[in-house]
Amino acid sequence: MFGHVRPAETRESGEALRLDGVRKIYGVEGNRVVALDGVSLSLPAGSFTAVMGPSGSGKSTLLQCAAGLDRPTEGRVFVDGAELSGGGEAALTRFRRERIGFVFQQFNLLPTLDVMQNTVLPLKLAGRKVDRALARDVLGRVGLGDRLDHLPAELSGGQQQRVAIARALVTRPRVVFADEPTGALDTRSARAVLELLRGSVRTFGQTVVMVTHDPVAASFADSVLYLADGRIVGHQAAPTAETVAERMTRLADEVERQRATAGA
Incomplete structure (x- = not known):
């Protein structure tokens, strides 16, 4: 799962995301705060990976650097075989629009646009042809086929998050990054959203990377990466809510012991 892949091998190996020695320092x-400390990882195409760790472990920073929303202090990031560097901010924005999808805890829907308009907005912003048939199909798959002309205020929180997922999928991105996508949802809506994310991997071949603090949410993923103090400290395949919760408890205790020792 981990390790380095030479750039020439990236596409042939079916690799969707790679980080090589990524460090992120603030201040x-x-x-100075070292948010990421030499993170290297490789995720295959068509996989669903959850990223977990104690508060302050670097989860969100990892996601932001991997998605090109923040630039690493050191190291390299590759998405779909292309390195996220050079070309300026305009080129990076264009790359994100073409190959990366985002789902956040806040739905970020425009209140004056209906479901269909919100869903196809990324295509319009990218200057790409709006395929309404595809958008209708995606919205149908996320259970909103009968809500196309509804405004966000007319939808439940779970339905709004489904629109956000449809918006992320309609551009056919190589990688979908989700940051606590179920944090604002009730249990039933959260489960539906997680099923959708898992379904996007199975149906559309997307690669999903999801930051979460919830062991139940992590159990929907194929595997879990564990972070502590900006470093990858573990990997778990075929997670269950119980095994994730147990591992997170052990990890939190270990981090507390290390910090207490360092501060002594």
Whole structure:
């Protein structure tokens, strides 16, 4: 699962995401915070990976650097075989629109646009042809085929998050990054959203990388990456809610012990 892949091998190996020695440091000398400390990973295409760790472990920073929303201080990031560097901010924005999808805890829907309009908005922003038949199909798959002309205010929280997922899928991205996508949802809506994310992997061949604090949410993934203090400290295949919860408890205890020792 981990390790380095030479750039020329990336597409042939079916690799969707790779980080090589990524460090992210905030602040200035004397007041620096190392959010990521030499993270290297490789995720295959068509996989669903959950990223977990104690508070302050670097989960969200990892997601932001991997998605090109933040630039690493050191290291390299590859999405779909292309490195996220050079070309300026405009080129990076274009790349994100073409190959990356985003689902956040906040739905970020425009209140004056209906479901269909919100879903196809990324295509319009990217100057791409709007395929309404595809959009209707995706919205049908997420259970909103009869809500196309509804405004966000007319939808439940779970339905709004489904629109956000449809919006992320309609551009046919190589990788979908989800940051606590079920954090604002009730249990039933959360399960439906997680089923949709898992279904996007199975049906559309998408690669999903999801940051979560919830062991139940993580159990929907194929595997879990564990972070602590900016480093990958574990990997678990075929997770269950019980095994994830147990591992997170052990990891949190270990981090507390290490921090207490360091501060002594």
